[in-house]
Amino acid sequence: MQTVKTLQMLRTALAQLRGGSGARIALVPTMGALHEGHLTLVRRARAEADHVVASIFVNPKQFGPNEDLDAYPRQLAADAAMLEAEGVALLWAPDVTAMYPPGFATNVSVAGVSEGLCGAARPGHFDGVATVVLKLFNQVAPDMAFFGEKDFQQLAVIRAMARDLDLTAPHVEAIIGVPTVREADGLAMSSRNRYLSPEERAAAAVLPRALADAAQTITDGLQPVWLAKAVVEDELQIAGFRLDYIEVVDAETLAPIEALADRPARILVAARIGGTRLIDNMAINPAV
Structure with missing residues (x-):
């Protein structure tokens, strides 16, 4: 598995993966701190694409001022080892400056499905989600992308954004929701x-x-x-x-x-x- 941390390195690695045969690429976006739920997404992606690209980026734009951004677990080496063991071809692991360069001023807001529920409790959260996912789609240009159904409102926001901004075929062929993976007592993995x-x-x-x-x-x-x-x-x-x-x-x-x-x-x-x-x-x- 190759790990890249700059956009230029990502584009070069993606071109090599696609080659001249137009290999199909699946994207699995994550914020790291991986568990069996994330690995289930990777396995689904591997079953449906030629190559899997995973991203790890703790996105500051989806954390509120009193939320756990600083405390959010970061374990890139351990996460990378787990992804490599699952057959991921490429890990995109940008830092904040690579994802949001100086002067970055764009915000993506999806009305309707982002309002209420977690959107009411976490103002601005889904703007941060939509913004970073749109960037990931543009950076990786995957044929398909996989998201867990545990964050059901997030999945609805991403699907609405893709529909409204014409990100679906031929850009992203499918946005696939994968059922929640649970512990033995039923608690959703998180x-x-x-x-x-x-x-x-x-x-x-x-x-x-x-x-x-x-x-x-x-x-x-x-x-x-x-x-x-x-x-x-x-x-x-x-x-x-x-x-x-x-x-x-x-x-x-x-x-x-x-x-x-x-x-x-x-x-x-x-x-x-x-x-x-x-x-x-x-x-x-x-x-x-």
């Missing part, structure tokens, strides 16, 4: 799980269980949406969580809904335990 104390980690298992129960009761018509959400809120509070939001939404527009219709839906939650903010989501019907 780089932030490492912040949890043993007691918090044990309590955190309540989150996916409550969410799964709510999704099932709504799907089966056993509870109205409002009641299922209230039950989840109570269970999380008993477990020691402080709820940021719980919402049932249209799976494409992320508009809140109060009853199931004939469109796919999702239940999304963000909650804090101790000093750690966790997010999760689940499908409310099999169509998602």
Whole structure:
């Protein structure tokens, strides 16, 4: 695996990968601190493309002033070893200056799907996501890109941006969401799980269980949406969580809904335990 840290080196390496045969390239964007969830994305990408390019960049533009940018784990050597073991061909690992040179002044904002949910709790976060992902698409020009469904609102923002800015074929053939990878007790894998104390980690298992129960009761018509959400809120509070939001939404527009219709839906939650903010989501019907 080749690791590159400048845009010129990236372009040279990509030209070598593509060669004259037009090899298909998949992009797996990450912020590092890799775990099995990220590696699952890499494996999916390897199954569908000739070469996989992974990026590691802790993007300051998607962190708020009181968030954990400085504390966010950085372990480039360990991450690179994991990616190489999974058969990644090229690691793009720019520093902040390489990604945002002096004088950088552009911001990408995706209205609608970026509002509410995590967008309300983290102002400017999805502008930072959209800006860096657009740059990655322009830098790598992948045939396809893979993202985890755990960050479901982020995936919706990226898909909307790609549609609105004509980034889909022939530029990015497909933006592929990969189902959330979970620990044995159901907790969604996340780089932030490492912040949890043993007691918090044990309590955190309540989150996916409550969410799964709510999704099932709504799907089966056993509870109205409002009641299922209230039950989840109570269970999380008993477990020691402080709820940021719980919402049932249209799976494409992320508009809140109060009853199931004939469109796919999702239940999304963000909650804090101790000093750690966790997010999760689940499908409310099999169509998602």
